[in-house]
Amino acid sequence: MKIRTSKFYAGLFALAYATSPALAHPPIAERAVADEKAAFEADRADILAMAGNFKVRFDMQESTRWDASYTPIDKKISGGNEVVRVIEDSGRKIVLQHMLVINADGKDMIIKHWRQDWEYEPAKVLVYADRHQWKWEDVPERMRRGRWSQTVWQVDDSPRYGGWGQFEEQGGVRRWRSNWTWRPLARRDAVRNPVYDRYLAINRHQTSPDGWIHWQDNLKMGPKDGKLSPVVQEYVLNSYTKFDGYNVKAADDYWAATKAYWAAVRSTWDKIATTKGGIGIQEEAETGTIISARLLEMADDIVSGKMKQDKAIAEATKLITDNTKVIG
Template identity: 35%
Template sequence: MKKLLFCALALTSTLTFGQNDKKELDRKSILEMEGCYKVTFDFAETFSPDTAYVKYDDYSSQAIEYVFAIEDEPDFISLQHILVVNDTFIVKHWRQDWLYENRNVLMYDKDRTWDNEKISKKAAKGTWTQKVFQVDDSPRYEGYGTWVHVDGKHYWESTADAPLPRRELTVRQDYNVTRRHSRMEITENGWMLEQDNEKIYRDENGEDHLIVWEKGHEIFTRGDYDCQPAIDWWKENYQFWADVRTTWESTIAANKRLHFERKVDKQLMYQKLFALGEEHKAGKYNQAKAQKEIQSVINAYLNQ
């Protein structure tokens, strides 16, 4: 019944709804991503302008993932993803923030470097910016576009430059930018993220050289899966990660350009932040101490 009402609302919106009603329908679409899912990840390289290029093997994997809103405001929705591995092992996964008519966009350049840029009020009108963050809540990529509701379909499209995906980060050196052409669509049984990715080498002069195109599907299917371990884990860890998000927010806002070292003391940033989270979970939570230590970790990787 919920799905039927949702689709009926979408059809009506294309005919008679005003801006406020359209915005509410956008919000419903974003919140439809909440749930407990089986997720399949499938990627395959397709076309290269270099006829001698040898395509890499296709990539496929699957997991159980819990997606839920940690913030829900009229102009802002934050969805946290948590993986459940082998029924009990928890992996804090990526996060997606959605901002309505947002004008501040963090643009990826290359080599772990991002630039704070501002788009025009005209360009932002009616759009939602999707800000995607990595497992340690550090920035990954941001793109903006308009949700479309027509013929019973509900989808959002955007193009954004991003770092290499984790599955290729340590095995590829022939490209340094992923240009993601993304389509997020609500489906009957969940939702999907369809990608047409350009794998690009961006040289020192800022010129882009296309290496190969890639097709990707991340399909989220609702089912009778056990996401309770993820719910329990979040109850124990939400305060620490709320402070991580707040610290990141102020750090990003304070810097026009951000560049991060990949490793410090032979450790990745997420390793240090995850370890810090475990330390603070072990005893009574000291927020002031946690915030100070979180900022110290981030600053250690930040090369301003």
């Protein structure tokens, strides 16, 4: 399916969004100050526990088909070594940066991976709105108490999806559960040009004695007969197991060399989101945003000494500014 933006697809999205469930739980009742503080600190501890050195297993399975004409694809399992670092912690906001460490032909390579921002009792969240655009969505005031938003960003720090939810304990297991969130196709799906073109999903994060897991329940949706319809259900379990038997230092060295550059990139995306009412940028199935490859290349050039940091920041700022549009 050719990726494009149109009034037709915008209408389909609006219809699905209006009819999809938005609230995962009822409002959290007022608690004593001591209980509120204890819950807040427990939430923070669970978020911060996602930082560390891990071996990661990505387990993806299309299971239940909702469209009788669709044949689910085979189960896919992949993995790697991933370093997760806390790059910001202001109390009510925590930012975690993921970096993959890959050994190719005896040489360790770093791939800047996804980023997750956690914010306590947010007033609004940047969410996926339609292909190539993300917009601000207000969190209902009555649903903010005691809850955290999670915003996930792509390898070039452009947005991917956002949602909000609460930490809860059931059966002795503590987890964070999101509301229903819209998400664009992952690269693994987008490159196949499937009949579905987005996900309606619930995300869960929970710590374990060995690390933590990210559990996704993805309903893959696509246009059919003038409306968005479910095609197939997918279950994804990403397991992060504590492990440091690889070149962790390579990731830390990469971040030390590029963190100022990436801070400037994040700041530019944030400014665009604020001034343009969200973020609109063209994406391609193979690469993500059309500027992703260049933003990552410049970070590598900073590490190798081929490019000065100030020059890279100036070019990155211009690339982001020139390739984004106002969200109306």
